[in-house]
Amino acid sequence: MKRFFLNYRLAVLLMLVFLLGSCKKFLVEEPVNSTFAGAYWKSSGDLRSAMAGNYALVRDVMNSGNWNPSPRYFMYGDAIAKNYFTIQYNGDGLEGIQDGDFTFQYNVENFGDWTKYYKAITMSNILINRVPKVADDLLTDVTNPTKFKNEMLGEAYFLRAFTYFMMLRVWGDVPLVTEEYDDPISAPELARSTKKEVMAQIEKDALLAHELLPWQYSLVGNAKVTANKGAVNALLAHFYLWKATMSDINSSQPDLETVDKADKAIDEILNNGMYSLTDTSNYYKTFEGLSSEGIFEIAMSENTREGTNQHIANMFLRTAQLATTGTNSRCYVNADYLTNHFYKIDQVWDWYWNTSLQQWEWKAMPSQVFDDSDIRCRRNFTDLNSDKATCIKYQNVVYRNPSQKQDPYVSNNLIVFRLADMRLLKAEIALYRNQVSKAIDIINEFRKRNGADESAFVDNTSSKDDVMYEYIIERGKELYLEGHIFYDLLRTRQYSNFIPWLSESRFRQEGFYWPINPALFKNNNKLTQTSYWRGKV
Template sequence: MKRFKYIIPILLAGWFLVNSTACNKVLELESKENPSSGKFWKNQGDALAGLLGGYSLLRDALTDENRYYVYGDVPANTFRITYYSDYAIHQLREGSFDGVYYGYLENLQNWTKFYKAIAQANLLIMKIPDIPEATFTSGYKDYFLGEAYFLRAFNYFFISKVWGDVPLVLEAVEDVDDAKNYGREKQDIVLAKCLEDLDSAVALLPQMPVNTSDRGVRATQASALALQAHIYAWMKNYEKCEEVTRDLVANPGSYGLTFVTDSAQYEAISVGRSTEGIFEININYEQNEGSSQGIGQKTLYAPYLATREPGSNLEGVPWLVLRETMNRLFTPDDLRRKIWIFEDPIAQDMLMLRKYAKVYYRDGDERRDPRYSNNIIINRLSDVILLRAEALYMNGDEPGARTLVNMTRNRAGIGDVDPGITGDGFFRELVYERQRELFAEGHAFWDLLRTGKITDFNSIFNGALEPGHTAYGRNYWPIPRVLFKDNLLMKQTPYWNGRL
């Protein structure tokens, strides 16, 4: 009886994942036998186990070293991070993704965890169609297959934003003898495949959550449409972005969504499973999924985190909110600034992001063993509303864009955009409103790159988006040397070729 093995073809020849701790619990249900065998893939329970393994592997990839926020927020200067407060991560604010001076970035440069999640999605896409329909509750076979397509598309879009051109692996490899090396595929080809997968997902997924407990944390049509919208915007196809967001914004209730207006409910959005939630990564202490290394471990201090009492020592908190960014974005009367940022009246630069402050203590009243229990909020209704506003503006409908931007501004208590601000001035305000509304939700760097406003917040990326410029492509991460071993097809990220 062989223990199960998934070949991760993108790694070195002969590398494979054996008994992944991230998915053992849901895949080894009956025996140690290979789950690709006929014995495993027999019924709905087997399919669900494999699917939950896919979500688990994605969670493992995004939570590892807080990658979701490290990639999406740190380079946009969301946080004050220094040599002394967070030795490895501080260099990312200077665009030093190579880590050549300070080191300790090899793990963040490595895409292996995402390819484990992709391998699981490939396996699901191959195996679910062959499981007898009669073993499923009505509609669930399509539901599960739609989730698998969504997960594959999500992983590929995410790594494309981080590394640019990436290997495109679509086959489920079940035997080490079938493993092969891959080179990097052009980003536009990878994204086209993502869109194809999402077309399949939209056709298969339910329009709203099947169970209230699944809200946000399992994919629905809204999740797939939101991801399509982001991909189209990244590709500068704003006509399609406008198209796929139209019904989601006009009729959110048909997808089980609401635009939250109650301030208490709004504050709770960052906990997870709100009625604005479209897709989230489940991190719930009560379901044994709380993390000892969540973003709260980087941002909180007493009284929100009992284990850290820095006093007025700025270096005692790894990631404080950067004052320059806060002042550029928020007025003092902005509800979002009031509820998400704690401003110490004495130590005025001790700006704490308290957005992710749902903390449990495993040791009870001792309060020395914290677990962080906020979901990673990836897409919510406000995100899609503002993405649609961006598409409308790019397609020549500034009044329509203004109406949507004013929705989130008025909810935050800062009123409409000044009617005298038009054209590029209005577009900058639109981009800044996304920065405010989605503050520290992993969107900042990607939004600023996509809209060409990154140098407003981090001048180190000047020229990164201009073909022919010496800094062109600096926004993409390098890959570590280990991924080149025994693979002559692998190439370094162009900007970093010769620099690492």
């Protein structure tokens, strides 16, 4: 393919590869056997099929990795923060990223390659360009053609904004492609646009999506797994907080005007009332998908034959949860993560040094000890007595050959945005506004709701810095393995407490961004390597 742009015919060919199969699935529609430009855009079904292809391409972005199960969405967002879990050696060098070395050959070739993102962006560009051109009289099975087309456009703008937002957090500066090119040969070679320009485009697209999309879904089966106004607001909340804190990495003071925009987006979600926290008695329902608190998810349910054997769960689950795996999983939960996040304060007898008497004393002192009373500890992890605990947050395994427990597929949607995430972000916003007591209340509400020992509640006399640390601890419990941890640590500047390889000096050099695969330079002379990685890759 010339440069990194997709010819729209090639984009649809790729889309149809994804779409082969049953028309009962959300991400799968019956392929249209016709030329794309000449005959495709002539019915509501054509538009829905194209949109399903757009979602399928975004799913492929998030769920792809190397030849081992290693979904990039979690490698970028979670695995880099080494203190949360460990990736064991398996011949692909993936464990190298946990020490801050992104230069292993297979990591650069797979996780340094943004081609899949641009395939998804190209599909969005096609929809944005072509949907308005479809004549209303062709949409005979749609009650309100204008409303229908607006929703199609809104979803396309959302997916383009979301895709660029994922790229922004991984690479920083990326080329901006917002046009549909009929011929990739004539498409211009584009340099990497600045982060400021990329953020401006994300905001523009998201606000257009916000204007075009309703809260309610036109089709019941589209709930949660397609974009609505709630999904747009959740994206805007994360985007604005990233923009407020990461536009100037030399400052630890967020831009409060932008923080206010994030707060407004979250308030729209909370005030709408269509989302509610899942009852803790149905804890796993949240992560199977389509729960009351889900805002936006990627469809991966076996109910519609869309389960996957490339889920992040495949890196963690062992024989007890997934019959076809062994007892030694690729990843395990660090013991330090468990003791640092799930604890209570107890009297611990030990030898303590008395500085005034200059001698050791045997006595009881209040100390932090591991405690599994929090439901997020009891339900998310097993093998707690070993030094390699297992994460079972995603364990909805369905065997397509159930009698022999063969051909397993993980049937957990990929949870992108949910209500608990939004409510916790309010604590971060409160801290940026120096509303420390408000942040404490939010954190303690989560600990109370999930059954944590009262001794683990944040004390009302805690300093702002201490509360920010406890906030990150709380997000690390609530959103473990949901693709947020690394970005949370960067935004809040708490990375030094949890990522050994990320020094302040490297942070200032933007050494948290990924290099790009040098193979991408071959057909685009205007591309340059990520600044930190020049001369290293």
